[in-house]
Amino acid sequence: MSKTDFDAVVVGSGPNGLAAAITLQRQGKSVLLIEANNKIGGGLRSEELTLPGFLHDVCSAVHPMASVSPFLKSVPLEDYGVDFIYPDVSIAHPLENGSTAVLTRSLDYTAASLGEDRQAYLDLMTPILKDWPKLTKDILSPLLKIPTNPRAMANFGWLGLSSAMRLSRRFKTPEAKALWAGMSAHSMQPLSKFTTSAVGLVLQATGHVKGWPLVIGGSQRIADALSAYFTSLGGKIETGFYVKSLSQLPSSKLIMFDVTPRQLLEIAGHRFSRSYQWQLKKFRYGMGVFKVDWALDAPIPFTAADARRAGTLHLGNTIEEIQASEDAAYKGRHVQRPFVLLSQPSLFDYHRAPAGKHTAWAYCHVPGGSTVDMKDAIESQIERFAPGFKDRILASHTFNTEQLQAYNPNYIGGDIGGGVMDIRQLFNRPALFSPYRTGVKGIYICSSSTPPGGGVHGMCGFHAAKRALSDVFGIKID
Numbered sequence: 001m002s003k004t005d006f007d008a009v010v011v012g013s014g015p016n017g018l019a020a021a022i023t024l025q026r027q028g029k030s031v032l033l034i035e036a037n038n039k040i041g042g043g044l045r046s047e048e049l050t051l052p053g054f055l056h057d058v059c060s061a062v063h064p065m066a067s068v069s070p071f072l073k074s075v076p077l078e079d080y081g082v083d084f085i086y087p088d089v090s091i092a093h094p095l096e097n098g099s100t101a102v103l104t105r106s107l108d109y110t111a112a113s114l115g116e117d118r119q120a121y122l123d124l125m126t127p128i129l130k131d132w133p134k135l136t137k138d139i140l141s142p143l144l145k146i147p148t149n150p151r152a153m154a155n156f157g158w159l160g161l162s163s164a165m166r167l168s169r170r171f172k173t174p175e176a177k178a179l180w181a182g183m184s185a186h187s188m189q190p191l192s193k194f195t196t197s198a199v200g201l202v203l204q205a206t207g208h209v210k211g212w213p214l215v216i217g218g219s220q221r222i223a224d225a226l227s228a229y230f231t232s233l234g235g236k237i238e239t240g241f242y243v244k245s246l247s248q249l250p251s252s253k254l255i256m257f258d259v260t261p262r263q264l265l266e267i268a269g270h271r272f273s274r275s276y277q278w279q280l281k282k283f284r285y286g287m288g289v290f291k292v293d294w295a296l297d298a299p300i301p302f303t304a305a306d307a308r309r310a311g312t313l314h315l316g317n318t319i320e321e322i323q324a325s326e327d328a329a330y331k332g333r334h335v336q337r338p339f340v341l342l343s344q345p346s347l348f349d350y351h352r353a354p355a356g357k358h359t360a361w362a363y364c365h366v367p368g369g370s371t372v373d374m375k376d377a378i379e380s381q382i383e384r385f386a387p388g389f390k391d392r393i394l395a396s397h398t399f400n401t402e403q404l405q406a407y408n409p410n411y412i413g414g415d416i417g418g419g420v421m422d423i424r425q426l427f428n429r430p431a432l433f434s435p436y437r438t439g440v441k442g443i444y445i446c447s448s449s450t451p452p453g454g455g456v457h458g459m460c461g462f463h464a465a466k467r468a469l470s471d472v473f474g475i476k477i478d
């Protein structure tokens with residue numbers, strides 16, 4: 001790499017690296033974005049993983065957080081080719097008893113799918129949805145600060161800090177408990193843990209506020225749009241360059257790392273104070289995922305009608321089964337019936353497969369670092385709710401946790417959230433009171449290992465860039 005001066009260098013082009021690069025470049029700073037992979041995007045890539053003509057999202061596929069992200073709203077994504085499609089049913093959660101709980105944009109329709117728990121669901125969600133415009137800013141920011149709206153945040157925090165198991169006691173029916181368990185299991189922790197409710201509430205709220213969209217043509221389109229916008233502002237991108245040490249980088253006033261604490265220590269650890277090194281070493285990674293993509297001869301034959309029209313499915317039957325699955329993965333065990341998160345994008349987007357054919361994307365949580373092949377277990381869980389599914393498979397592709405980490409070094413042990421999001425690391429992410437600063441002038445971290453954590457929203461990158469703009473250049477932005 002040639003030694004050129006830049007105002008800022010950003011290492012890693014996931015949604016957070018891209019968000020940081022854009023936020024800096026927008027302020028007239030010259031920015032170089034460096035990516036190890038030959039393609040930009042991190043968790044936002046789409047490829048023909050199975051057969052020619054079948055386009056699969058390698059990592060993220062469903063975008064509830066992108067749809068409510070203030071940063072992404074500030075970028076003219078549509079002008080750069082991003083077309084979000086919102087399935088009528090965001091989530092379908094079929095149960096073995098033949099009923100199906102659904103999450104749709106309509107609060108009433110969703111509540112009605114929960115039978116006797118209709119009112120309990122309305123009581124839980126109505127105040128949160130009323131406060132949502134005030135809550136978004138605080139929820140998608142570092143939490144250790146005075147909230148912009150203390151009352152709304154106090155109400156949300158009171159519920160969100162509790163465990164999903166505890167909050168599930170508000171419900172009586174298996175449908176409401178199961179829907180709630182599936183939403184909260186995105187926290188990648190046993191549902192008995194504090195703060196698992198926060199994840200469930202946020203994701204449930206996004207379903208009513210906007211819905212859970214897919215991107216026409218695949219998630220890669222978001223990365224392509226962000227990079228095109230960045231270069232239109234004058235930003236530079238270099239791909240296929242794996243950064244191992246600070247000495248490889250061109251000179252700059254600021255370096256922003258879209259990597260997790262373990263990688264940051266390897267690259268720049270010698271520059272950090274002992275206490276910051278200690279905090280990074282203590283940072284904990286969570287469960288991993290085992291992922292499968294399929295090319296299919298026909299749509300998945302779900303028994304439940306609502307499941308056949310849902311963008312995303314939660315397949316884990318009851319709250320008890322989901323809790324058992326998450327608890328096992330957390331404690332290092334594998335179960336025969338894992339909780340499966342599945343998306344069927346080709347139902348809504350004809351770009352994903354040849355005419356009449358289909359794709360599906362799914363994963364389950366497994367112990368960090370697991371190399372156990374969960375393909376059969378995942379397929380059997382789908383077959384349970386869609387008899388005949390296995391007969392429709394033309395080809396499949398799998399990733400275990402080691403392969404995921406080899407694909408993207410940020411997925412340590414297959415952890416797709418950038419580190420466990422328990423009560424400690426909700427606030428201490430990756431360091432207390434200074435989430436983006438490293439203590440060394442001009443070096444920052446901006447990945448999902450910082451607040452507000454995992455998911456495609458770019459808010460970690462935005463907040464890190466905002467901090468750095470103020471510290472290094474004296475520029476304050478909102």
Ligand SMILES: Cc1cc2nc3c(=O)[nH]c(=O)nc-3n(C[C@H](O)[C@H](O)[C@H](O)COP(=O)(O)OP(=O)(O)OC[C@H]3O[C@@H](n4cnc5c(N)ncnc54)[C@H](O)[C@@H]3O)c2cc1C
Binds near residue numbers: 060244416448449
């Ligand atoms: C299977 C799977 C399914 C998911 N599903 C969803 C979903 O449906 N919805 C959702 O919102 N989120 C989902 N996620 C999570 C989401 O993808 C991540 O939370 C998000 O991508 C994190 O963004 P990031 O910018 O912090 O890091 P990443 O997207 O991981 O990007 C980091 C980038 O940095 C690069 N890099 C790392 N180290 C170096 C180095 N030393 N030198 C140069 N480059 C480097 C990497 O190659 C990578 O491109 C999923 C993730 C996976 C793996």
